[in-house]
Amino acid sequence: MSLNEYLIPVVVVACLVVGYVIRVTPILQPARESIPLIVGILGAILGGVIQGFTVEAIIMGAVSGLASTGLNQVFRKTLNLKEGASK
Numbered sequence: 732m733s734l735n736e737y738l739i740p741v742v743v744v745a746c747l748v749v750g751y752v753i754r755v756t757p758i759l760q761p762a763r764e765s766i767p768l769i770v771g772i773l774g775a776i777l778g779g780v781i782q783g784f785t786v787e788a789i790i791m792g793a794v795s796g797l798a799s800t801g802l803n804q805v806f807r808k809t810l811n812l813k814e815g816a817s818k
């Protein structure tokens with residue numbers, strides 16, 4: 732099995748958006764260090780909701796949630812965005 736078989740695109744996008752909102756919202760700044768944990772748990776929950784609560788669906792959701800963190804970093808490095816920049 733390849734990694735692509737474990738990714739759920741809807742979960743990746745949803746977690747990417749949630750992570751971005753946490754990062755740019757001033758009141759949520761204390762949770763900024765916990766973004767990977769938050770999107771991992773959110774991904775596991777969404778994976779279970781979308782595909783049924785099986786161990787495989789929960790793992791697929793968690794992997795998708797964590798992949799959104801990596802995807803965010805790829806965007807930031809590609810676009811040369813600074814850590815404090817909101818865009």
